[in-house]
Amino acid sequence: MTNTKKSNGFSNLKITFSFLKISFRCSPGLVVFHLIHTIINNYLTWAIYTLLFTTRLFKMFETNAPFSDVVALVAIFAVYFLISSIFSTWFRIYYKPIKTEQLKYEFLDILFRKVSSVDVSCYEYIQFYDTYIAALKEAETRAINILDSVCNTLGALASALFFMGAIAVLDIVFLICIIVPVALSTIFQFIGVRIKYEAQQEKIPCERKMDYIQRTILLKKYAKDIRTSNLLLLFQKIYLDGKNGIASVIDKYKNKVFLRNTIAAFTGAPISIYVGWLYAAYKIMVSGTLQLSDYILIATAVVDARVRLETFTAKINELVEHGLYVRNFIDMMDYVPKIDxxxxxxxxxxxxxxxxxxxxxxxxxxxxxxxxxxxxxxxxxxxxxxxxxxxxxxxxxxxxxxxxxxxxxxxxxxxxxxxxxxxxxxxxxxxVSAVFQQPQLFALSIKDNIIMGNVDSDLTNEEIDCRITEVLKNSGLAGKIEKLAGGVNSVVTKEFSDNGVEFSGGEYQKLAIARAMFKNxxxxxxxxxxxxxxxxxxxxxxxxxxxxxxxxxxxxxxxxxxxxxxxxxxxxxxxxxxxxxxxxxxxxxxxxxxxxxxxxxxxxxxxxxxxxxxx
Structure with missing residues (x-):
């Protein structure tokens, strides 16, 4: 089930947007409102403030415009900022938190339903567990992260075009000072995405071993064996091996990461900002073709346009990176079981x-x-x-x-x-009803462990209770259940409650037999x-x-x-x-x-x- 196909940036983007489509089907309102909020509040508001409001205000000062015009300008922008602020507060506090949790649930539900349909043979292969663990990690958080990235990508693009349009009206050279260094920086960012993903994939086997040790030490069913043997020392060694494995992965890639980050940083801000500012100063002080208010616009727009473009390319890289990680989820969804x-x-x-x-x-x-x-x-x-x-x-x-x-x-x-x-x-x-050699009981009530969802819709609650009483008697477990304060409603195991019921090995099998008898x-x-x-x-x-x-x-x-x-x-x-x-x-x-x-x-x-x- 693991992915063996080579991927590139375009294919990863396609996978990311496939994931986004699932998000839209699950919660269209969240996707739409998130996009509106991000573009307006995170990007356009600042662009409007710096390019329209501030620049227009300076122009009014230079031309000695009437004070009433200034008041009108301030009033218009004050109303706009008030409306956007109210919308932002509603979205962040009231709408997004609830819808985000619902979206997480929808993705986990999709994954759980898919996993329940895969062939039993999948559980015999370690690759299945690696793919499933990776998909599970991504299902819970990656959906909202992708939505954030897409909204920020579009918002950054809209804002960058806004700033670049203002710059192009004054002089096209300023655009070159922005676009060339951003393009160079983007190339190294793409390289960094691949490095990060390869490092993360190499960590997964080590993380899985460490997670197993953490879970095993905490589970009651292993407690006696661990305390009456030297298993703890072995577990410590396995955990340390996993930790060292992760450290070796970090050590393996640290030089590549450092080199990539250094080159990306050097080709970004220094070239676009300093060259752009010097060129603007030349236009004012030497050639006299720019006014002071224009310089203020240029100084602000060059910085903001570069930042927005770099944000845009960084978010594109994020989308490519998302595609690498959600590929496991998509592979899981695309898996066609032999037994449907x-x-x-x-x-x-x-x-x-x-x-x-x-x-x-x-x-x-x-x-x-x-x-x-x-x-x-x-x-x-x-x-x-x-x-x-x-x-x-x-x-x-x-x-x-x-x-x-x-x-x-x-x-x-x-x-x-x-x-x-x-x-x-x-x-x-x-x-078919089956009782296996090693039956599994769940942290549910005894009643639910017997019924297992196998309830005929025509049966009343009284009839169900009568059948449970009958199968408990025939399985030889009625005596123990009758002594419990909660009866059949007592919860099995102490996973969630200190009052949970513990069963012996023989009682486990008796309860499993009662389960099979109930299914009838x-x-x-x-x-x-x-x-x-x-x-x-x-x-x-x-x-x-x-x-x-x-x-x-x-x-x-x-x-x-x-x-x-x-x-x-x-x-x-x-x-x-x-x-x-x-x-x-x-x-x-x-x-x-x-x-x-x-x-x-x-x-x-x-x-x-x-x-x-x-x-």
Whole structure:
């Protein structure tokens, strides 16, 4: 997902204005009012004051104009300044702060929605995290910065043209004194943009390591491991390495930055201001072709025109620089996932009859060796199937394909005889509930952790509460929840509250099981759900699941485990080894075959009996 294309100033400007278009769609009022405010209050007001008001006032003094004309001139400009001041105060205090926060939210919302739609495979690559972190940093602040830069660019240009027009009326030579040095300075500014960007990109890996250490040290789940080991010393070393890495980047580019800044400074103000002033003095003192009031205009206009032109070119450089940084955001937005989360298609039946794997193979991106090879089997409704095998046999990958978190690289998966790619992906994934080996709980209420947004709009609050009570009972967690002062409304973890509820590993999995039960999908996937449970809690959990699904039509349960005893819970067993189906059948059938299944079953049974002291 990282950008590999070479960029130039023009392409970066295009990217910047693409970003600005998004800002305009999100908040057109902010863009328009920001532009008006910047041009009038930051640029034109000063230009009007120096060129029109001051110069006109001096002309009145030289020509002995009536005092009433002076009063009228002052009154006109006083009204203008009053109106612009009122508008500026309203914009800065009342309008901009609220709209800026709304714009930040809109950009973060766009990014979060996009990230939620990228392929799961993206999370396996460090480049994705670098791109995402860079995009996240830019999404929150870069939008308003770009808007500021665009408004200042246009304001500086308008003001510069205003001053240059006044200068050109008097003598074109003054324009040359301004334009040539500004052009030279601009070239070096463009060089500086590229240097700054390259340095910043080299810092990102170091900053990410330092950020990881900062977060890890503060998280409770790592506290015990850190305090009972020498990890802190290792973390300090990693953090110091990151700090030194950033320092080395700064050291690498400091000479280039110094040289560029020195040349840019020398070719800017000294040439335009001093040469321009000397030329104006010559026109007054030697040739006598300029009046004193004209000199005042020239002295002011030369300085202001140069400053405005340099501001204009600097802001153009800023826009180019913005393009370099927001490229990560645009790349993220332009990323086309292999599995489109908004894919439309057929609506699957809420009571599927069977799932078919037909010669399925799968290889992860960037790997040559396939994880699954020639997988073919069928699961009919009202059946429980056990996928058994050692770690790395391909069990979890197989169910990820079934859930369509990944797409097969060979063969096809069918639901009721139709390739699952033909279904509306959101409707298809509603059919599946899953409990993974390492379930994740969120800093939300217990109720929200169970519901997970999977609420039928037809259900009343009372019906939802009844279902939550039922799934907590069936998952074996009801006793703990009943003892909590907040009940199901208690917040999980202490992330935001000292009264947050902490769960043990086994309770984590029970809550995840309750979550799957609440979703009540026709396909239930249990991926090592009892790995943190003791044998008795494990037995109770499976009995509850069995009772929950007993007598219900069109239910499919897929159980993944490396414990061979779980085969006794299934109607059919599939033994995977090195990504292929080694044996399949019922427990009794496989035991009679005296093959690999029986060998593994007997070994695990003997190991369990020896451990428990059973003879």
């Amino acid at each position: 989360q908004n894919q439309d298609g057929l609506t699957p039946s809420l009571s599927p009859s069977k799932i078919t794997f037909r010669d399925v193979g799968f290889t992860y991106d960037g790997q040559e060796k396939p994880v699954l090879k020639h997988i073919s089997f069928e699961i009919e409704c009202n059946n429980t199937i056990a996928l058994l095998g050692h770690n790395g046999a391909g069990k979890s990958t197989l169910v990820k394909l079934m859930m369509r978190l990944y797409d097969v690289t060979e063969g096809e998966i069918l639901l009721d005889g139709i390739n699952i790619k033909e279904y509306n992906i959101k409707e298809y994934q509603k059919l 999908s026709p396909i239930l996937i249990l991926d090592e759900p009892s790995s943190s449970l003791d044998p008795y809690a494990e037995y109770e959990m499976y009995e509850n699941i069995k009772n929950l699904y007993a007598g219900r039509n069109n239910k499919i349960v897929v159980l993944i485990s490396h414990r061979m005893s779980h085969a006794l819970l299934a109607d059919r067993v599939i033994l995977l080894e090195q990504g292929e189906i080694l044996e399949t059948g019922t427990h009794e059938e496989l035991m009679l075959q005296n093959g690999r299944y029986r060998e593994m079953f007997e070994k695990q049974r003997k190991s369990f009996f020896d451990k428990e002291g059973i003879t």
